[in-house]
Each structure stands twice: as structure tokens, then as C-alpha cells.
Amino acid sequence: MREVFQQELREVQGRLVEIAGLVADSMTRATTAFNESDIALAEQVIAGDAVVDAAAKTLDELAIDILARQQPVARDLRIVVSALRISASLERMGDMTGHIAQLARYRFPDKVVPKTLRPTFREMGQLDVEIARKLVELLETQDIAIAEEIRDLDDRIDALHLSVFDKVLGETWKGAAVDTVDATLASRYHERFADHAVSIAKKVAYLSTGEWVPSES
């Protein structure tokens, strides 16, 4: 029984890695769609979100099935509950990639943000892609040193998020209201994406250290 359970946990883990991979690919495409105003890519991201949702749902069903059949307790139980939470966070990360792609679609053929902000969003996008790739690695290896790296990347994204507001609210900002709205939303989506990654990293760190982390954030 124990061995079956361990195998099922590996199955859960494999699926989490797979969903994280889908999310990382989606963020890669979303940032390109956003930065290059690539409408075809934006459409791909928006359509692809259903795949992430379906994969998360399948994983949830598997986890609940394991709870029912294996009746795990103590640490094993928390691992399965954590998997459900990680799945919910990955699903939200997928939503954020869809939101970013949608901004690109709304403004097409224009670019979403004016020139002065493009380097900032390019960097935020790269960092979000990097954080998503690190997340895949973390879920695969459970190496908690990677959780630290994710937190560091998130700090850099937070700093860029604040710098967007500094720019938009600064005296040199010449953007129209639509640019201000788009920059505000885009920055928030990029920042939330990274927040969810940190939230997952904390849960994985718990699985290694035994230190339990409450539901969200």
C-alpha cells in the first residue's frame, strides 16, 4: 500500500511539473505577444488557458481520489492537500498569462505600452518567464535552494512593479489614459503571476522542511 501511495505521489508530482511547464510556455508566449503585438500568439495563449484549467482539474480529481483510497495521514496528507493548493495557484498563473495576452489583443495593432515603459515590461516579462522555469525545476527536483531564487526574482519584479507606478505618476509621463490603464493592469498581472510562484515555492519548501504555510499568499 505504501509503495502504491508513493507511486501515486510521484504521479501527482509529475502532473504538477507538467502544468507548470504549460504555464511557463504560456507566459513565454504571452510576453512575446505583449511586447511584439503578436496577435496570433496572443490568441494562442488565450485559447491555451483552457488546457491549463483542464490539466488542473484532472490533477485535482486524482488528488481527491488518492485521499479517498489511500486515506493518508500526517505528512502524507499534507503533501496531497498541498498539491491541491499548488494546482489552484498554477491555474491562477495561467489566468494571468491570458490577461496579459488579452491586453495585447485589445490594443492590436498598437503596442500595449508606450516606448518609455517597454524596457521595464520586457524585463518584467523575462523575469516572469524565468520564475516560471524555476518553478518547473523546483517542482521537479524539490531543491529548496530554487525556492530562494524564486523569492529573489519576485523581489526584482516587485521593484519593477513599483517603478511602473513611479513612471506613470511622474512628471514626464505623457501617456493617454488608455496607456495608464494598460500599464497599471499589465504591471499588476506580471506581479501577481510572480506572487503565485512564491506562494507555490513556500508550499514546496514546507514539504521539505515540515513548516506548514497557510492557504494563500
Place this chain on the structure above:
Amino acid sequence: MREVFQQELREVQGRLVEIAGLVADSMTRATTAFNESDIALAEQVIAGDAVVDAAAKTLDELAIDILARQQPVARDLRIVVSALRISASLERMGDMTGHIAQLARYRFPDKVVPKTLRPTFREMGQLDVEIARKLVELLETQDIAIAEEIRDLDDRIDALHLSVFDKVLGETWKGAAVDTVDATLASRYHERFADHAVSIAKKVAYLSTGEWVPSES
């Protein structure tokens, strides 16, 4: 055993109702703080979010403890898993009230949004408070007619959310960039608050009808 389990489920339900009550109170205060620029109230909301977080954490621990001791299967298992998800959504709703209060604090002693938008935000705030009160009632009574009412309220909030963008992007908008940023964020927070309520309502509806709803949204 079955009777103990039923009693524990009632305990879980009671705590969900309690947390939803905290969130409803917090939203009531947050909207007043936001609309009236009441800094003391804003501080209360921001400080109070830790109470919601702690209550959600306690509930999660209880739910996990029930899973470990009672080893529920089938529908009983899904009820407990749903409680964990509802707790996570309530915790996020609490975060939104904190974000709304923070906008009031940032702009104090000024009001957060210019005159032309105040009636819209007043209405959004009232609807969010109403949705939160309905949620308490739904969790208490499990009357799925209330879930429908929550969805209807959410539709009205979504329409107001779109109308904020219409105003901000319209030709008559005279707001500075800071007003545009604040209106964008405030509208998003109000809308997300309602989204989480709908997500919870779907889960409660499942508990009555047996129709399972995937992790988020």
C-alpha cells in the same frame, strides 16, 4: 463516528460563516474608508486582515485534522476539500478589502477617485457589501437560491467595472494619471472580490447538487 463527523462538519461550516462575517464587516468598513477618506477606518481594515488570515489558517488546520482522523470518502471528502478552497477564497476576499483600504490611505486626505466616478464606486462598494452579506447567508443556510442572487450581483458589478473603463477612457475624462491608476486598481479589486464570492457560491452549490467545480474561478 458518523455523528462525530457530522458535528465536525458543522464546526467547519460555523467557522466558514464566521470568516465570511469578518470579511463582510471588513468590506463594509473598506468601502466607507474609500468613499469618505476615513483614514482611521482604513487602518482598521488593514490591521484586521491578519484576523481573517489567522481564522482561515485555524479552519484549514481543523479541516486537515478531520481528514486525518475521520478519513472521509466520496461526498464527505469533497465537502472537507471544498471547505479548504472556500477558506482560501475568503482569505483572498479579505486581501481585497485591505487593498481598497490601502488606496484610501495612500491618497488621504484626498479622496481616491474624482467626483465623476464616485457614484460608480459607491454603488460597486454597496454591491460588494451586499454580495458578502449574501455569502454569509449562503454559507449558513446552504440555500442555493442565494447562490443565484450572488451571481446576479456579480453581473451588476462586472457592468460597473466596465463602465469605469468607459469613463476613464472616454473623451470627458479629465483625471490625472494618478486618478486613472487608482480607478483602475480600485475597480479591479472590487470586481475580484465579487469573483471570489461567485467561486465560493459555485462550491456551495456543488455541495447541494453534487456537481463538482474545478479549483478556481
